[in-house]
Amino acid sequence: MALDVNIKITDRNGVTHEVAAPTDMAMNLMEIVKLYELAEEGTIGVCGGMAMCASCQCYVKSDTPLPEKSDEEEAMLSEAYNVKENSRLGCQIHITEDLEGLEVELVPYE
Numbered sequence: 001m002a003l004d005v006n007i008k009i010t011d012r013n014g015v016t017h018e019v020a021a022p023t024d025m026a027m028n029l030m031e032i033v034k035l036y037e038l039a040e041e042g043t044i045g046v047c048g049g050m051a052m053c054a055s056c057q058c059y060v061k062s063d064t065p066l067p068e069k070s071d072e073e074e075a076m077l078s079e080a081y082n083v084k085e086n087s088r089l090g091c092q093i094h095i096t097e098d099l100e101g102l103e104v105e106l107v108p109y110e
Contacts, residue, residue: 003097010061010105011038021095029104030056030090043109049091054080055109056090062103066093082107 004020009032011017021032030045033056047053051072057080060066066088069077073092077083087107093099 005095005097005100005102007032007099007101008061008103009033009036009038009058010103012040012043012106012108021099023095023097025095027095028091029058029093029095029102032095033090033106039106039109044106045091047091051076051089051092054089057082057087057107058090058104059084059107060086060088060102060104062101064099064102066099081110 003023005023007019007021009017009019017036017038019032019036021027028049030049033039033044044056046055054076070092073089076089077087
C-alpha cells in the first residue's frame with residue numbers, strides 16, 4: 001500500500017508549506033520542492049539532482065533521522081554558501097516512510 005508522508009517545507013520567502021510526499025515514486029526532497037513549485041524555476045535542482053550544485057541545499061529543522069551524508073554530498077556542502085551544521089542537499093534525501101514529520105527550510109539562493 002502506497003503511503004504519503006507529511007513534510008513541512010519553509011520556502012525562501014519564509015512561508016511554511018505542509019505537503020504530502022509519495023513514498024512509492026522514488027522521489028527525493030528536491031523533486032518534491034519542484035513538484036509543489038516552492039522555489040523559483042531554475043533556482044533548485046540546477047544539476048538535475050547529481051549532488052553537484054547545492055541549489056537544493058536545505059536546513060533540517062526537525063529531529064527526523066536521515067541517512068548519513070555520502071562523500072559526494074559532504075564534498076558539495078564543503079564548497080557551498082550558507083552551510084550550517086544541519087545543512088543537507090535535498091536531492092540526496094530520498095522520500096521514505098521514515099521521513100514522516102520532516103521539517104526543512106530552503107537555503108537562500110545565491
